[in-house]
Amino acid sequence: MGISVDTFFLELNGQGTLQAQIQQMIAEGILSGRFHVGEKLPSSRKLAAHLGVSRITVTLAYTELLANDYLTAKGRSGYFVSQNAPVPPKYSPVQKRDENVDWDTALARRFSDGDVLPKPSNWRDYKYPFIYGQADRKLFDHANWRLCAVRALGHKDFASLTGDYMDQDDPLLIEFIARHTLPRRGIAARPEEILITMGAQNALWLASRILLNRNRTAVIEDPCYYALRDLLNHSDCKVSPLAVDRDGLTPDALPDETDVIFTTPSHQSPTTATMPVDRRHELLKRARELDAMVVEDDYEFEMAFLGSPSPALKSMDRDGRVIYVGSFSKSLFPGLRLGYIVGSEPFIREARALRSLVLRHPPGHIQRTAAYFLSLGHYDAQIRRMSKTLARRREALDSAVEQYGLTVAGRGIMGGSSLWMSAPDRVDTTKLAKKLQSQGVHIEPGASFFNGLHQPRNFYRLGYSSIGRDRIGPGVKLIADAIRSA
Incomplete structure (x- = not known):
């Protein structure tokens, strides 16, 4: 039985060369159990046409998988999943056991109760990610x-x-x-x-x-x-x-x-x-x-x-x-x-x-x-490229903040990649951040940066290291509208 060519697709922002992506795609299909031993792969010509890549790219991917025993070749019949391919593991979730340990007594110290600034794992899916300290893949060499x-x-x-x-x-x-x-x-x-x-x-x-x-x-x-x-x-x-x-x-x-x-x-x-x-x-x-x-x-x-x-x-x-x-x-x-x-x-x-x-x-x-x-010298070149981009984003952010009447509590006079902001005292920025998530906006509440039980709730941080310049203005407008309605 042959594997349908429609099973294969390349991710829009896939990592690595096209050859490497095709290899990974097929290997993952075998390891996950979707592709079974003896199943025939689409011909290199057919898969190349389907994926919109050159035939030699697919052929090289098949050849590498053949060398690693994921595939086997049968004369002019094509490529098949090898008998020696890694067998997908059979996994059965372990049932939760009844434990007799009193962990309140057993734990001599606790480290899980500190302040944490949550950063959503899917922040790249946000349309307006004012996130701090994360890399912009467009700027990395x-x-x-x-x-x-x-x-x-x-x-x-x-x-x-x-x-x-x-x-x-x-x-x-x-x-x-x-x-x-x-x-x-x-x-x-x-x-x-x-x-x-x-x-x-x-x-x-x-x-x-x-x-x-x-x-x-x-x-x-x-x-x-x-x-x-x-x-x-x-x-x-x-x-x-x-x-x-x-x-x-x-x-x-x-x-x-x-x-x-x-x-x-x-x-x-x-x-x-x-x-x-x-x-x-x-x-x-x-x-x-x-x-x-x-x-x-x-x-x-x-x-x-x-x-x-x-x-x-x-x-x-x-x-x-x-x-x-x-x-x-x-x-x-x-x-x-x-x-x-x-x-x-x-x-x-x-x-x-x-x-x-x-x-x-x-x-x-x-x-x-x-x-x-x-x-x-790659590092210095990247720093120069990042500095130019951050300068343009900072200019856009300063302009948008002024246009929409937001209050800056601290801005780096030398540069940096964020602005420290304050909302009116009545605004809890933790709640504000949750509200903005539904609009594709990510901001960072500032309460966790303060010491004590009575942390100010109206501060927040706007990072601009990972948001495109064209999205800064519309994103700031959504923040300003949310603050006014809070």
Whole structure:
């Protein structure tokens, strides 16, 4: 029995080459059990005409599947599902068991009750996705990333692909960060002072575990990155939230018992405020008086398309008390989970040892792929392309916000990829966000960024990294209409 050609179709935004998509389509049909052993595939000519691709593309896909034993060829009769093709598993859902464990007693700690900012998995289906921190596939350099990944799979890089670095990192990636990335922020560091992390969140966790204990006090910004606050709340330390103003954290307000200061001076999260240079010096002076450490999260510094970014706090540090955290998540893509932490050698030694206890090191192949992407100039080219696009989107967003009378609570003076907004006090933006979903609009409620039980409910964030410029105006109008009717 033959498999109908109508069974096959290519997705509009399918990933990979046409040949790879056809291979995947047939393999998935076999693995799912839809295509059975002995069934005949459509001829290459017929399938090519149906899919609108060249015949050689289908032939190459069939040949690859033949080599992998998914298909078999029978003379001039065509291609058939092979007897040796993987057998689809027979799966029967496991019935829920009656458990006798009292989990309220068994769980020594709980980590699932923190603030979370929900990001719908289908956000790309929204017509107006004002989402923050997600990659725009139109701006990402797929072709060169793929080439770098293939190069990292080669024989020359076999050790980086398969080896166990133990507690070390890819030397090419470390060298690029030391020679190119950090100098742009005014930071000079030796390889012994740099550690690769699984993104900024992993770096913040390492810093908190090393610098804090139950007898020490951590100061955080209010509002701040909600995952950092939850992380510290589980660290057994004392957490002291400190309200930020339009210039960020206020050094004079730091309590005398402060041991570690967590701050985002270049681009405050989420208000986008930039700390002036004079205040940065004041912060370092106050930290010196308190003999406190400072953890600087320098996220989104690459997105300074409205002006040159201010020098990093770490570049002004003469005491070695600033721990610097950087990440490629916002500038490349969040799924990469690759960041770095910079500090004095004694600190990095402890961070390296702690990291090795938990995950040893980030995957070597990912590190080497990123190293090639960075060192061959693809990263800088992507940043320039993203900056130009974000500048145009920001202009459109600023214009629409003014046109429809929305209130901006904070806008990055250097750039960035979001605006921090406020609605009238009577508006609960969590409810507003749910209402807007039915109109294909996604906004991010701001309550989770604030500390305490009485979180302000009228703030929200508008990201513009993943929404087309032509959709910004109509989307903002829908938001303004919803706020007026709230």
